[in-house]
Amino acid sequence: MKIEEKISQTVAGALKELYNLEASDQMIQLQNTRKDFSGDITLVVFPFTRFSKKSPEITATELGEFLKNEVEEVEDFNVVKGFLNLEINSRYWIRNLQEAWSEELFGVTIPDENAELIMVEYSSPNTNKPLHLGHIRNNLLGYSIAEILKANGYQVVKTNIVNDRGIHICKSMLAWQKWAKGETPESAGKKGDHFVGELYVEFNNHYKEEINELMAKGLSRKEAEEQAPSIREARDLLLKWENGDEEVVKLWQTMNNWVYEGFDSTYKKMGVDFDKIYYESETYLTGKEEVIRGIKEGIFEQRNDGSVWVDLTADGLDNKLLLRSDGTSVYITQDIGTAKMRFKDYEIDKMIYVVGNEQNYHFQVLSVILDKLGYNWGKGLYHFSYGMVELPGGKMKSREGTVVDADDLIAEMIQVARNMAQELGKLDALSSEEAERTYEMIALGALKYFILKVDPKKNMLFNPLESIDFNGNTGPFIQYTHARIQSVLRKAAEKSLSLKATLPKFPAQISVKEKELLKRVAQFPEVVKEAGVNYSPAVIANYCYELGKEYNQFYHDHPILAENDDPTRDLRLLLSATVGKVIKTGMKLLGIDVPERM
RNA sequence: GCCCCGAUAGCUCAGCUGGAUAGAGCAACUGCCUUCUAAGCAGUAGGUCAUGGGUUCGAAUCCCGUUCGGGGUACCA
Numbered sequence: 001m002k003i004e005e006k007i008s009q010t011v012a013g014a015l016k017e018l019y020n021l022e023a024s025d026q027m028i029q030l031q032n033t034r035k036d037f038s039g040d041i042t043l044v045v046f047p048f049t050r051f052s053k054k055s056p057e058i059t060a061t062e063l064g065e066f067l068k069n070e071v072e073e074v075e076d077f078n079v080v081k082g083f084l085n086l087e088i089n090s091r092y093w094i095r096n097l098q099e100a101w102s103e104e105l106f107g108v109t110i111p112d113e114n115a116e117l118i119m120v121e122y123s124s125p126n127t128n129k130p131l132h133l134g135h136i137r138n139n140l141l142g143y144s145i146a147e148i149l150k151a152n153g154y155q156v157v158k159t160n161i162v163n164d165r166g167i168h169i170c171k172s173m174l175a176w177q178k179w180a181k182g183e184t185p186e187s188a189g190k191k192g193d194h195f196v197g198e199l200y201v202e203f204n205n206h207y208k209e210e211i212n213e214l215m216a217k218g219l220s221r222k223e224a225e226e227q228a229p230s231i232r233e234a235r236d237l238l239l240k241w242e243n244g245d246e247e248v249v250k251l252w253q254t255m256n257n258w259v260y261e262g263f264d265s266t267y268k269k270m271g272v273d274f275d276k277i278y279y280e281s282e283t284y285l286t287g288k289e290e291v292i293r294g295i296k297e298g299i300f301e302q303r304n305d306g307s308v309w310v311d312l313t314a315d316g317l318d319n320k321l322l323l324r325s326d327g328t329s330v331y332i333t334q335d336i337g338t339a340k341m342r343f344k345d346y347e348i349d350k351m352i353y354v355v356g357n358e359q360n361y362h363f364q365v366l367s368v369i370l371d372k373l374g375y376n377w378g379k380g381l382y383h384f385s386y387g388m389v390e391l392p393g394g395k396m397k398s399r400e401g402t403v404v405d406a407d408d409l410i411a412e413m414i415q416v417a418r419n420m421a422q423e424l425g426k427l428d429a430l431s432s433e434e435a436e437r438t439y440e441m442i443a444l445g446a447l448k449y450f451i452l453k454v455d456p457k458k459n460m461l462f463n464p465l466e467s468i469d470f471n472g473n474t475g476p477f478i479q480y481t482h483a484r485i486q487s488v489l490r491k492a493a494e495k496s497l498s499l500k501a502t503l504p505k506f507p508a509q510i511s512v513k514e515k516e517l518l519k520r521v522a523q524f525p526e527v528v529k530e531a532g533v534n535y536s537p538a539v540i541a542n543y544c545y546e547l548g549k550e551y552n553q554f555y556h557d558h559p560i561l562a563e564n565d566d567p568t569r570d571l572r573l574l575l576s577a578t579v580g581k582v583i584k585t586g587m588k589l590l591g592i593d594v595p596e597r598m
Numbered sequence: 599g600c601c602c603c604g605a606u607a608g609c610u611c612a613g614c615u616g617g618a619u620a621g622a623g624c625a626a627c628u629g630c631c632u633u634c635u636a637a638g639c640a641g642u643a644g645g646u647c648a649u650g651g652g653u654u655c656g657a658a659u660c661c662c663g664u665u666c667g668g669g670g671u672a673c674c675a
Contacts, residue, residue, distance in 0.1 A: 026615090034618065044617060046655060056655085082655085083618060126675070163675070307673060316601090324673045331675050360602065361670050387603085388668080395668085417637095424637070442637085454611060457603085459668065461610070471637055472623040473611080480637050488634055530614075542612060545622080556639045598637075 003073055003088060004030050004041065011043060014066040021051040032519070038512075039078060039085025040519065046082040056082030090510045093518040094571070100521055101499075101578045107525040107585060109153035117155045117347055120146045120384075122354035123272070124161045127259045128168040129197040131266050133389050133404040133462060134356070134396055140451050140591060141386055142354040143272040144537040147589045152532035157346055160274045161338050164256050165281040168200070170237040173251055174230065175199035175206075185258050191407065193262025196255055201398075206230050242328070266406055271444065271591050278341065280334050287337025288329055290373060291322045299372045315368045317361075322369075335366050336373070343377060350380060352535075357385040357457070384535055387459035389451075404464055413443035416467060417476075426598060441593045442476050448592050449475030453541040473545050475592055478583060481548035482594040485580035488560050492573055495561065499577055510571065513554045517575060520547050524582050528589070537590055544586040551579050 011028050015021040027047045033039040045060045052059040057079055064077035064084050075089040100106045122142020125131060131139075146156045176199050185195040207230045214224035225231070240248040267273065291308055294300040300310045300322060308323040322333055342348060353363060363383035370378025388395060389404075396403045417439040421427050427435040450468045454460045470476040492499075510518070524543070531539040560572045584594050 029617080031614095031617080037618075042618090046617075049655080081618070166675075168675075305673095309672075319672055321673050326673085328673090330673070334675090356669095357603075358669055359675095362675095385603095390668085420637075424635095426635080426637080450610095458611090459604075463610085466609085466624085469610095469624065469637095474623080474637080476637055477623090480635080484635055484638085491634055534614090538612085539614090542622090545612095549622085552638065553640090555634085556636095557633085559634065561634055597635080 003092060006071055007041060007043070007067060007074070007086065010067055010070050011063060013070075014063055015048060015051070018062055018066065019048065019051045021048065023048070033085050035516075037078075037080060037083075037085055038087065040088040040515070041086045043084040043086065044082060045084055049082070060084040090515070093515055093522070094510070096522045097518050097571075097574060097578055100524070101574055101581070105585070106578075106581065107528045108151045111150060111153050111155045113155075115153055115155045116349040117157065118149055118350045118352060119157045119159055119342060119346060119348045120149070120352045120354065121159045121161060122146075123267075123274070124163065124355070125263060126163045126168055127196070127256050128172050128200045129398060130191070130193040130262060131406040132396060132398070133406065133409060136270065136406050136409070136447070137386060137389050137451050137460075138354055138356070139267070139270055139272045140448055141384070141456055141537065143270075143591045144452060144589060145352070145354065145384060145535055147591065148528065148531050148535075148537060148540070151528050151589055157276060157348075158274045159276045159278060159342070161278045161280060161283070161334075162260075163280045163334075165241075165279075165284060167234060167238055169252065169255065170234045170241065171203040171207075171230075172196050172199040173237055173248070173255055174234050175203040176251070176255065185261075191262045191265065192258030192260070193266070194405075194407070195262075196259050203230060203234070238328075266410075269407075269410055269444075271593075276345070278338055280338070283337040283341055284329050284334045285337065286340055287333040287335070288323065290336050290340060291329075291333060294322075294373060310369060310372070312365060312368055317365055317368065320365050320369075332362065332366060332369070335362075336369065339366075339370055339375070339378075339381075343375070348377065350382065351377060352382045352384050354384045354386070357387055359383075360385055382535075384456070386456040390459055390461050392461070392463050392465075404462065410443070410447065413447050413468060414439055417443040417446070417470065420470060421598070430597075438595045438598055441595050442470070442479060442598060445475030445479050445587075445592045445594075446470055447475075448590060449478070449541060452537040452590050453545070455538050456536060475587075476598075478544050478548045478587060479592075479594050479598060481552055482580055482583045482587075483596065483598040485551070485576050485583075486596045488573075488576050489580070491561060497561070497569075497573060499574060513550075514571070514575065517547075517550050517554060517579065520550055521575070521578055521582055524586070527586075531589070540586050540589050544583055544590075547579060547586075548583060551576075 008025070008028050008030060012023050015023045029044040029047070031042050031044070033042045043060070043063065045056055045063060048063075049056050049059050052062070054062075060079040060082060064079060064086070067074045067086060068077060073088050073092045074086050076087040078085050120142060123135065123139050125135060142158070146158045150156050179202060180199065185192040188195055207228055210228035210230055211221070211224040214228060215221060219227065237248055241252055291300060294310070295302050295308060300308050302308050305325040306327065307321060307325040310320050310322055312318060312320055320332070321330060323329060339351070342351070355363065360383065363381070363385075367378055367381050370381070390396070391402055391404070393402060421435070421439060421442070427438055430438065446468050451460075453473070527539060527543045531537060555572070555576070558572075560569065560576055562569055587594050
């Protein structure tokens with residue numbers, strides 16, 4: 001049994017015996033003792049003073065005496081105001097450490113076949129432009145949360161819905177037809193997604209000019225946007241696509257494939273992957289069918305102009321368009337179809353959508369609509385709503401060219417990591433491939449940690465002028481700590497200090513600082529659980545930093561491999577190895593690799 | 599207009615379901631590479647937790663008002 005539980009139960013017994021109080025779990029508040037006070041676990045006694053009818057100090061002392069007698073691990077206690085600080089004996093913490101080390105997957109629960117199946121949708125790109133920093137946040141969060149859920153014992157299917165259909169890709173197609181002169185990514189020497197993205201920008205530039213010209217002729221902006229030749233031609237393409245025009249469909253396939261090649265390389269670089277990919281072109285018809293079924297069943301309403309609507313005012317929402325008057329589908333139509341297909345393909349217990357908070361309303365609507373269509377899982381869908389990445393000037397806008405391109409950013413970070421490592425002469429001993437691999441690990445570690453350490457729900461700021469740090473509270477700091485630990489373990493092995501052999505010999509007392517570290521390590525399983533419950537990689541990121549920092553602070557000037565110092569040295573060695581293991585596990589849940597040396 | 603979210607050090611962020619003196623990193627300044635990796639360690643300085651009320655033994659945390667910022671809001675995705 002965990003010590004907290006044991007204390008909690010004993011306190012409940014004490015309250016009954018001493019003050020005749022049936023205390024609820026809520027009343028018994030245990031917390032880690034603050035660093036500035038001595039003790040390990042603190043009980044807050046204020047809530048009991050009403051019943052003890054004694055001062056907080058006396059109440060705390062009485063409870064302290066009781067615990068000291070009843071719980072063998074409680075060695076001593078002290079009282080500060082209404083806080084009862086309990087000191088837990090070293091043996092308990094050392095036993096904890098030994099367990100942590102001997103458990104193959106400390107803190108991680110492996111899902112069995114009966115575990116709940118959760119589908120996590122993330123990434124979900126449009127195929128008309130390359131990925132930018134906003135997508136990076138999405139991808140990293142999606143991947144990490146999937147890993148965290150797995151570590152909490154769920155089966156997880158990672159999925160991606162590619163928005164490969166619609167007016168946006170037609171715009172790029174039109175630009176290619178008109179201005180590309182038969183160029184391909186290969187002939188242009190460009191990554192496929194960037195190639196297509198540039199065509200999209202080119203379309204928009206022409207489109208903008210046309211709008212200005214028409215407005216100069218006296219049309220309103222809305223009329224001009226509607227009547228510009230470019231947009232008409234793009235719509236025409238969309239119509240041809242929907243009618244299966246052979247040439248158009250072929251071009252569509254070709255251009256999408258260019259983009260996919262580009263995306264794949266970016267995904268690979270980021271280290272994210274998917275178990276199942278859906279394409280909007282394959283799901284939107286299902287969505288339409290569902291909407292039509294909804295009309296027949298009287299859930300939705302078709303207006304005179306042919307558009308289809310759903311009235312959600314009874315659910316506190318508005319009226320929502322489901323099909324345009326020309327019969328084409330909108331965003332939510334596709335989500336309905338995709339949801340249906342997914343639940344047909346997998347026995348999903350829970351569906352999680354990793355999508356930005358600008359779509360909070362959309363997912364409220366989707367949830368209600370799916371419920372109305374008779375899917376009992378509609379109500380239970382979870383929108384993992386994350387904040388936007390902002391630039392100092394405000395939101396990233398592709399139209400204004402203020403996006404931070406994913407590939408550029410990653411390449412730049414690798415370059416910085418390389419320069420820095422070479423300057424420090426860090427990896428001179430490694431082969432150039434190994435060194436290159438390590439630079440990437442460090443660069444990606446910095447980027448991923450930078451993104452994942454902040455609360456997913458909140459907007460975050462990225463300043464392109466101040467490149468992402470490699471010092472301080474960063475991924476590389478944690479990687480560095482891990483690398484140092486590995487170095488210590490290598491040196492220990494050279495001295496034939498085997499970890500297993502040292503297990504039984506431990507000192508009776510350990511230093512306060514080391515106990516802090518032991519306690520921190522023991523906390524790891526709870527941290528993983530908390531991250532799972534709150535869908536927050538940030539919880540793990542911040543934990544890894546705290547752990548690494550405490551380790552560095554203590555062992556920076558306390559030798560681990562001191563001679564003639566057996567029991568203490570063995571403990572330090574075991575503690576180091578365990579900290580290394582926990583860091584590696586934690587970072588893996590963030591999708592961050594840790595190098596053996598750096 | 600209506601709905602949702604946010605505001606903590608110069609900057610970027612932590613602060614768990616209310617608990618002890620508000621926590622890191624960056625930037626600035628001071629020390630430390632004959633000691634297991636200096637991507638590090640030790641230290642100095644920096645705060646009216648936007649603001650005004652309320653709840654309570656106790657509020658950065660919960661409730662209400664105000665200001666500022668962000669997002670959404672019926673044929674974009």
